[in-house]
Amino acid sequence: MDYAAGGHGGPPHYRRRLRVRNPLYLARWADNRIPMGGRASRRPIEIFAAIFVAAGFIYSFHLGTDALGASEAYSAWAAGKPGVGAILRTPVLHDPGKQVFYYVILHYYTRIFGLSEVSLRSLSVIFSLATLVLVFAIGCEMFDDNTALAAAAMWAFNPLAVVFAHTARMYSMLIALALAQLWTLWRVRKRPSMSGAVACGIAGAALLYTHLGGILFIGVGVAMLVRDYIGGKRNPMAWLAIAITLALFMPYVPVARAQSETLIAGHWLDWIGTGYEYPLAIKVVFLLGAATVAMWFVVARTRDAGGDGQLVWLGAWTILPGLMLAAGSVVIRPMFNLRYVAPSTATIALLMAAGLARVSVKWRNLLVAGFALACLIVLPFDRVDPQPWRDFATQVSQGGSSDPVFFESGFVSIGNAPSVANDGFPFGYYSVPFDYYFRGSNPRIAIPGFDSTSARMTIGERVSSAGGGWLVSWKDGDAVTSELPDPKRFSAVEKYRGEHLAFYRITPVRK
Structure with a gap:
């Protein structure tokens, strides 16, 4: 038998070398290493598709039943303006902190579908479903399909997700854009490219033009890139993405500065009030504590230091924005509100899904299934009081x-x-x-x-x-x-x- 001709005879060590060099054999060997052929990788996507459809039904249920709230009516009022110029003046005069991008999108959306309660709220449904896709995409990018599926299941039927989907305000859009910025920043950090940097920069600018709270998440992104730099990871494309975001937002800075002064000095419904009379010592201790936590995320060596630092990134993204507002509430005036750190509530699902998997994947899956079921049971009883x-x-x-x-x-x-x-x-x-x-x-x-x-x-x-x-x-x-x-x-x-x-x-x- 001619060994070179590909026969099956010959010494065992030669047959092993021949098979290793055979691409067909390598493909079959890799396929055997994956349970159920390729079907295992499709199963999470199929389950996610079912979750997506169920979430779409729940988010769309009874959109027009309750009257608009006062803030939702402002969305309708801004969207009904005759043109973009009039819309641009709306947050400057009447709604500081809420930027123009959502109103402009809603303006053109309602020109097609009208200004009814269903139409106004349905745009939030679209952004909420986009958020669900992004939670799954970030989970796949940072971890694996099963972790992504677990996070999506936790977020999809969460009462907070449903409330944001049922509200004609910019918060569902804020969450979606913030997650899009996180996803694109992580991708350009891992696989640097000019197109990735541009996409991330545009997503970041859109985030800032949607709500001033987006500054918190851009700031966390900068802090995490500083962490990379200290750790010896040089990625100019990720920094270019941040630079593009800031450059695109620069024309609006004078307006944002004036709005910030109004927000700090004024008295605004549901967000800011009379400053607390804390002793100076308490203010200093709380400020130093918040700064210490922030510095830990930037400079501390962790178990993830040798890897990609997924849990550190998600932890910073989840904790630091709320911590910044809490510190401001103690040191300056009350300013913490869950809506302004809404994107962090979505990443909690990712953080928990990944963290629990390190303890036990089996228990993670059981807990996630139980949590999703509990949310579905609670949802009918978790409706807000009807507006009068x-x-x-x-x-x-x-x-x-x-x-x-x-x-x-x-x-x-x-x-x-x-x-x-x-x-x-x-x-x-x-x-x-x-x-x-x-x-x-x-x-x-x-x-x-x-x-x-x-x-x-x-x-x-x-x-x-x-x-x-x-x-x-x-x-x-x-x-x-x-x-x-x-x-x-x-x-x-x-x-x-x-x-x-x-x-x-x-x-x-x-x-």
């Missing part, structure tokens, strides 16, 4: 068409009303959601929310001449009582009382 704006509109329409509706102008605050004159929301913060549902001719009158004496006089005069009126207020307790006219001359009946929202029917007392 449809009911307000109905009540006003049943009254006289000449009865004025009063709205407080000025910056909106939690707790004590600001007493300093300001030009925030000159038409009244709550006039926007009210006008979304009410189409009557009743006069809308703005009263100064920072001057209760002037507000009380205006309400008394207009109600006397019209024979009745309505007050929609964001104030609580004594703050709103101080605006109501003399109880000896006017009857003020509270029709609704909710969180930072009250509705009154005011009529002259009949003698």
